[in-house]
Amino acid sequence: MIQDAxxxxxxxxxxxxxxxxxxxxxxxxxxIKTGEFLTMLGPSGSGKTxxxxxxxxxxxxxxxxxxxxxxxxxxxxxxxRNIGMVFQDYALFPxxxxxxxxxxxxxxxxxxxxxxxxxxxxxxxxxxxPEFGGRRPGQLSxxxxxxxxxxxxxxxxxxxxxxxxxxxxxxxxxxEEMQYEIKHLHEELGVTIVYVTHDQSEALTMSNRIAxxxxxxxxxxxxxxxxxEQPENRFVAQFIGENNRLHGxxxxxxxxxxxxxxDGGGTIRALNVRVEGAGVRTTLSLRPERVIVACQEGEVDxxxxxxxxxxxxxxxxxxxxxxxxxxxxxxxxxxxTDRHSALREGTDVNLGWAAEDCRALDAPAEVAEPA
Amino acid sequence: xxxxxxxxxxxxxxxxLKTSLRRATARRRVRTFLLVVPILAFxxxxxxFPVVDMMFRSVDNQIVSSVLPRTxxxxxSWDPGSEELPPEFVYEALVLDIQExxxxxxLGRAGRRLNxxxxxxxxxxxxxxxxxxxxxxxxxxxxxxxIDERWADLETWQLIHQESSALTESYxxxxxxxxxxxxxxxxxxxxxxxxxLFLFYRTLWMSGLITVFCLLLGYPxxxxxxxxxxxxxxxxxxxxxxxxxxxxxVRTTAWIALLQSEGVLNDxxxxxxxxxxxGRLQMIHNKxxxxxxxxxxxxxxxxxxxxxxxxxxxxxxxxxxxxxxxxPFTSFVRVYMPNTVPGIGAGCILxxxxxxxxxxxxxxVGGRTGTFISNIIALHISETLNWGLAAALGVILLAxxxxxxxLYDRIVGVANMKLG
Ligand SMILES: Nc1ncnc2c1ncn2[C@@H]1O[C@H](COP(=O)(O)OP(=O)(O)OP(=O)(O)O)[C@@H](O)[C@H]1O
Ligand SMILES: [Mg+2]
Numbered sequence: 001m002i003q004d005a006x007x008x009x010x011x012x013x014x015x016x017x018x019x020x021x022x023x024x025x026x027x028x029x030x031x032i033k034t035g036e037f038l039t040m041l042g043p044s045g046s047g048k049t050x051x052x053x054x055x056x057x058x059x060x061x062x063x064x065x066x067x068x069x070x071x072x073x074x075x076x077x078x079x080x081r082n083i084g085m086v087f088q089d090y091a092l093f094p095x096x097x098x099x100x101x102x103x104x105x106x107x108x109x110x111x112x113x114x115x116x117x118x119x120x121x122x123x124x125x126x127x128x129x130p131e132f133g134g135r136r137p138g139q140l141s142x143x144x145x146x147x148x149x150x151x152x153x154x155x156x157x158x159x160x161x162x163x164x165x166x167x168x169x170x171x172x173x174x175x176e177e178m179q180y181e182i183k184h185l186h187e188e189l190g191v192t193i194v195y196v197t198h199d200q201s202e203a204l205t206m207s208n209r210i211a212x213x214x215x216x217x218x219x220x221x222x223x224x225x226x227x228x229e230q231p232e233n234r235f236v237a238q239f240i241g242e243n244n245r246l247h248g249x250x251x252x253x254x255x256x257x258x259x260x261x262x263d264g265g266g267t268i269r270a271l272n273v274r275v276e277g278a279g280v281r282t283t284l285s286l287r288p289e290r291v292i293v294a295c296q297e298g299e300v301d302x303x304x305x306x307x308x309x310x311x312x313x314x315x316x317x318x319x320x321x322x323x324x325x326x327x328x329x330x331x332x333x334x335x336x337t338d339r340h341s342a343l344r345e346g347t348d349v350n351l352g353w354a355a356e357d358c359r360a361l362d363a364p365a366e367v368a369e370p371a
Numbered sequence: 372x373x374x375x376x377x378x379x380x381x382x383x384x385x386x387x388l389k390t391s392l393r394r395a396t397a398r399r400r401v402r403t404f405l406l407v408v409p410i411l412a413f414x415x416x417x418x419x420f421p422v423v424d425m426m427f428r429s430v431d432n433q434i435v436s437s438v439l440p441r442t443x444x445x446x447x448s449w450d451p452g453s454e455e456l457p458p459e460f461v462y463e464a465l466v467l468d469i470q471e472x473x474x475x476x477x478l479g480r481a482g483r484r485l486n487x488x489x490x491x492x493x494x495x496x497x498x499x500x501x502x503x504x505x506x507x508x509x510x511x512x513x514x515x516x517x518i519d520e521r522w523a524d525l526e527t528w529q530l531i532h533q534e535s536s537a538l539t540e541s542y543x544x545x546x547x548x549x550x551x552x553x554x555x556x557x558x559x560x561x562x563x564x565x566x567x568l569f570l571f572y573r574t575l576w577m578s579g580l581i582t583v584f585c586l587l588l589g590y591p592x593x594x595x596x597x598x599x600x601x602x603x604x605x606x607x608x609x610x611x612x613x614x615x616x617x618x619x620x621v622r623t624t625a626w627i628a629l630l631q632s633e634g635v636l637n638d639x640x641x642x643x644x645x646x647x648x649x650g651r652l653q654m655i656h657n658k659x660x661x662x663x664x665x666x667x668x669x670x671x672x673x674x675x676x677x678x679x680x681x682x683x684x685x686x687x688x689x690x691x692x693x694x695x696x697x698x699p700f701t702s703f704v705r706v707y708m709p710n711t712v713p714g715i716g717a718g719c720i721l722x723x724x725x726x727x728x729x730x731x732x733x734x735x736v737g738g739r740t741g742t743f744i745s746n747i748i749a750l751h752i753s754e755t756l757n758w759g760l761a762a763a764l765g766v767i768l769l770a771x772x773x774x775x776x777x778l779y780d781r782i783v784g785v786a787n788m789k790l791g
Contacts, residue, residue: 058690078693079702091691095709104705105695156696 007031007067008160008192009055014064016050016216024050026216028064032160032194033208037186039195041203042213043239048196051213052162055194057081069159079108084153084161088168090145092137098124098148099133105156123155126185143174150182160192167202179205200240204228212236233274234361237285244291244330246284247363250275258360260284264326269301270358281363286353288333293320293343295352303352306330308345318343324351426769429762432539435531438481439468443535451529451553461528462511466503473500487757488541488550489530495521529553542763567747567764571771574743577661578726582673584666585722586715589673593714596674597681611674619668623735626664630655630736656738664736669725673718680714716783724772744768 009032016025025047032038040048053059055066057078065072073081092101102120111119124130127147137145146166153161163182167175183206186193197203203210204224212219212227212235220227220236231237238245248262258272260282268284275282292300306322317333320343324330332351334343343349380388436443441464449457472478482496502518515522533553534541544551548565551557559565592611596604614622629635632651640646654660684707692702730745737746744764751761 056690056694058693077698078690079696079698081694082696083694085691085694087687087691089685089687091685091687093688093691093706093710095712104692104697108695108697108701152695162694 006034008034010067012065014061017062035190036208037193039203039207039210041210046213047216082158084158086149086153086163086166088165090149102152102155123151127151162194164196234283242288244286250278252278262325266304269355270360273359274361282360283363285359288331290357291332292352300352301355306351307348425762428758429542429766430538434484435481435534438472438477442468446532451532459512462515466506466511469503542759546763570744574727581665581726582719582723585673593674593677596678623732658741660736661733661741664732669722672721676717677714684710720779
């Protein structure tokens with residue numbers, strides 16, 4: 001068991017199948033640290049909700065064991081796990097007032113009346129809704145309902161709070177506001193939060209660590225900056241932020257670096273992340289903002305010519321789409337300074353980037369073994 | 372006045388906003404109306420007019436005054452409280468009326484009407500009709516008294532006096548087991564003739580119990596329907612709806628075959644030795660029969676509203692309750708059930724209202740002890756031909772239903788009711 005002393009939750013080789021034919025979660029090993037904000041990020045159907053439901057106890061794990069505070073909980077009923085949960089539709093009880101909703105977990109725990117009142121009041125203050133105790137959920141706006149749902153999941157002081165796309169139903173502005181609010185609550189209370197979303201910017205904003213899910217497997221588990229700066233495979237690079245891909249074959253490997261012959265011509269020096277040796281195919285991943293436009297000879301490791309296909313003016317920066325080495329989808333972000341004036345649609349321009357910014361990752365399966 | 376006018380919103384050219392809106396939507400409203408005209412006309416002709424006509428019959432009392440016009444007019448000058456028989460000219464009017472209506476063959480109708488209030492009047496009228504032909508001159512009173520001594524009975528005349536008005540409350544009183552005498556005093560009918568209140572009471576409590584049975588049986592099924600995966604729940608829903616595809620009569624008679632003393636269930640129990648052959652249970656043509664068959668027949672009307680409400684309850688409610696620390700039972704009782712109240716209300720009121728007006732099933736399986744008020748209404752319509760009383764009973768039943776609906780609206784709110 002790969003368990004850290006301070007892990008509050010450990011998934012130990014957990015597998016899950018609903019129909020006995022396909023594995024929705026494949027061999028999940030994950031330790032969640034006490035007090036951290038961990039986000040499960042991934043495309044739709046990648047098994048995020050399933051993981052959350054297994055942790056909450058609403059779905060049994062098909063194989064493996066989940067530990068909460070070092071105790072296996074596979075056989076513990078959901079209501080005995082002391083895990084708070086915020087649902088995507090909030091699941092506030094419509095027949096109860098806000099106060100009754102918040103009092104519910106305390107009431108079933110047989111708290112004294114005065115104590116319930118005090119805790120509910122504190123929780124309402126915490127989410128800045130002190131005036132709304134007497135209302136029904138139906139009389140609240142989406143954002144207010146959301147806050148009540150968060151307050152309800154926190155009011156009984158659970159060890160850990162699960163949130164399954166809690167902001168999915170809110171509009172963009174409110175979403176961002178709530179992101180900060182939840183983040184601040186987390187910092188204030190020090191509670192462990194496991195958060196599910198398929199919105200990468202939400203994940204980057206809020207989390208201590210992000211687990212990127214795809215196809216029932218964690219692709220990478222790392223802090224937001226590491227995830228963005230150092231994606232470990234093609235999926236993560238593609239899923240987090242914008243990303244240029246260049247396909248090619250490894251010519252030589254030199255320690256940390258490697259040289260890659262691009263399919264469309266040219267050789268690139270790149271950081272070796274996932275390359276086994278010379279001769280294998282690889283995908284190079286490069287962030288648009290790391291590309292230097294109109295770069296001079298010798299300025300950086302790599303220099304290649306691209307033709308400008310399209311320029312989009314976005315105020316603070318210019319987005320340029322270029323054809324580079326056979327791909328027409330090469331995107332560059334140029335800060336709105338003098339340098340962009342060199343660009344005209346249809347003209348050629350010198351592009352350059354450092355070897356450290358260009359990561360040689362795994363190649364897509366279908367072209368990995370060309371005939 | 373003027374401030375109120377100033378407050379109204381106006382469009383740019385000064386027309387009040389409401390007027391403008393009304394004009395704008397007038398076309399649409401006319402079209403909506405035209406669309407419903409056919410069904411409206413159909414309902415007016417086949418439903419509203421007959422119902423209103425029937426309701427009018429419960430107070431209509433023109434028979435006596437139209438068959439015996441002279442008598443009913445003449446008798447107004449007589450005081451029914453006096454201990455004397457009416458004067459000579461009333462008898463004269465009576466003879467003329469009887470002679471005329473006997474010829475028109477309308478006399479029997481008046482006789483039947485009065486017979487509802489006092490048995491024997493019918494035969495008195497028939498006898499008098501035949502004999503009155505011979506009376507042509509005074510003294511009328513003596514000759515009439517000679518026909519039958521009941522004409523010397525004060526009660527006969529008090530009755531004619533009482534029933535000579537065009538409207539009467541006597542049907543309603545009768546439907547409530549009351550009677551009114553010539554002085555206008557209301558009193559209970561004789562003990563052995565009080566049947567309607569008892570029948571109303573029986574209809575209500577048995578319907579209430581049937582509603583409870585339906586709820587107890589229907590709630591779990593509806594819950595299952597709402598929570599099973601669609602593949603299974605669709606099959607189950609078809610099973611629930613299956614009874615609608617067979618005739619009501621078939622279903623009811625099937626219960627007769629099952630429950631009668633030589634029926635399947637009794638045979639089975641005798642075969643298995645639970646009961647002896649001469650100890651066969653009487654399960655049909657009594658209350659048990661009505662309970663069983665009615666519960667079976669009305670069950671879908673409970674399940675469907677419940678199901679439609681339960682289907683809208685997100686599964687996350689129960690999960691939320693569990694995650695907040697409530698046991699499955701507590702979650703169900705405290706969170707799920709309160710959310711099904713509109714369905715419970717709709718199902719119960721539907722079943723109860725259908726039940727108190729049900730006719731066929733109690734008639735077939737209810738025997739003497741398990742019949743409802745509607746069965747006695749049918750009896751008065753088709754056998755005793757006392758339509759006035761039938762109408763009065765029907766109006767009371769209708770009022771009862773409306774009252775229940777009103778109470779329900781006050782307590783639960785009709786807007787909360789989900790019928791599917
Ligand atoms: N109750 C269920 N029965 C059968 N299959 C299910 C069930 N719930 C989920 N699945 C399947 O499991 C897979 C993972 O589902 P899951 O809900 O965990 O995805 P997710 O990552 O939460 O996606 P989303 O972002 O859309 O919420 C999907 O292919 C889904 O079809
Ligand atoms: Mg999900």
